[in-house]
Amino acid sequence: MEEIKKERVVTQKDVAKLAGVSPSVVSYVINNGPRPVSEDARERVLSAIDELAYRPNRFAQQLMRNKWQSQDRNQFAVVLGGGPDNLERPFYSSVLAGIFEEARSQDRRVLSIQFLKDLADPLLFNTLVESRDIFGIMLLALEPLQLNCEEIEVLDRIVERFDNVITAERSWKNLPAVTVDLKEAGYIATQHLCSLGHKNIAYIGTKDARLDGYCQAIQECSIGEENGAKFINPDNLNTYAFGHQSAEQICNDFPQVTAVFAASDEVAIGALRCLQSHDRPVPEKIALVSIDDVIQSAYMSPALTTVHIPTHELGRRAVNLLVKRSQRNLANMPDCFIPMELIVRESCGAQA
């Protein structure tokens, strides 16, 4: 038996021989079916497997020749902050579409899409964060304000365990990153409203760099802070619901507001829905500008004026960064900011 162990890979046949059963019985035991196996035979197979240190995975891999092995290293994992509702958000689905497209064109594959919080489960963590299976891990949607202690711990463990980890959209500590300059986006959007002559511009969104960009633009246009109502979501989410609910407040309590800067298109779409039904038509009574340019924004009525973030490109570049790092011994690449531009459509009133 020692001989077998040293000289060649142990096969199902070896196990079968030692256990005194046919190879298919070994297979039934391993796969738990499709046919039943007697307790006795099962015991014997198990102890033979144990004695020979037989590993079915390896075996399967070799059977597929090197295909599986090379395929394994062609895979990477995507780990998302937040929960599955992030997947429902058009912004992330577009980034993911870019990720899949680039992965495909480079003959790579996404092994799985996992949520950060799920990786607090140690078994899932060990299954996924394993260098035998993947060449890299891409972190996405890490909204710093949304991360709780447990998630931060998981992040630290990922970085500690795995070498090639990058982050897309948001930065995290000093990991290599492809990110979006949210402050600049906020500035461009607000500045556009200022340039259209608005003096009372509300902000709806989360407390992050977009708000900083908004404040900077407001200051430059010498609009007093008192003329900028801010609706900050305590839950740190830029959703339809938050846009709707904030617009409701504007309709009821802020008659002086003539323009709204929404932190995301979803916020804008939610706000739009509310403004239209409260006799504050956009853009006639209220101008609306947002950020993202998700695919829906061009199909809204009115179509949204928004700062275009090339989400697709963001996903593609992130895959590129991950692949390049795996090929070049994790060489440090310069961080890259994704370029953006204002797309003027109907909701800002500039075209009227």
Place this chain on the structure above:
Amino acid sequence: MKQKITIDDVARAAGVSKQTVSRAINNKGEISPKTRTRILTLIEEMGYRPNRMAQAMNTSVSHMIGLVVPDITNPFFPEIVRAVQDAAMANGYSTLICNTDEAPELEVLNELVTHGIDGLITFTHRANDQDVSEFADRFGPMLIINREVEHPNITSLMVDNVDGACKAVEHLVELGHTTIGMLTTELESISNTRRVQGFRKGLKAAGIPIDADLIVQADPTLAGGYAATMDLLRQRPDMTGLFTYNDLMAVGAMRACRDLGRDIPTEISVIGFDDIQIASMVTPALSSIRVDKYEMGRLAFERMLQLIQKQTSDTATIKMEAELIARESTGPVPIQVAQSTVS
């Protein structure tokens, strides 16, 4: 190469027996919460991965299920993902989520299995029946959504697409529409076939002859719905009702109506299918046929769990109804059309 960490190593480090470590992993049998936490922490620290082979021999050991979706970027799927995850988590399971995208589905499934999962929930729609059956032979309990495959290991969950589409047509017919169009999508999609079937059935039931010119194929996207509606309305300005394969197409269609100066719902009614989030956020809000996607994911996991734990061997198809959600985008047929139809 690193020495592989075994259950023995974990047991030794924790000062407990192998059986206790196993109980901690599986959260089964008698074990104090304190010991369990201590062992799980060690597992984490040492980087122990339970032996897949052992898992395969003893069902319900990994406490992981695989969830394979064809296109995570389609807004239909995330809610199902969420439901499966919620249900899984509540039952102490974790979910490995994979997207087949355009990769061969079986390749993805085969890969997933090497990660030692107890059960599989999937949407395979491209792989053929035989390949799926062969996979199920090797694997074990799997649940396929929106597809039926005869196999003792396969349970199907089917949304009643025919009935759903029928309800959309009935709704338009009740509002007086008789010239009703439909935007369909890829021919190979089973849901598409069923929805077209339901559309025809609905028209037939109302005694409205089927007009092939009013059934147009397009991409199941915003852009697809927009372009197809622009063309259709130019060719058939007499159309007053439009049913689309999904909501994304409907939102695109609504924008096309607006660009052609056709007011919704006074001049034309639009109804989608799926009831995705944005349906209630557009103006006018989109009428749709609602598939309870959360319930779908919940039911899928519930049955999966029973199958894994061998509480049932019931692989009978789970059926789900689709319901009409009438919002603002559908209204009575324009008066002049109604009159001309009468006269």
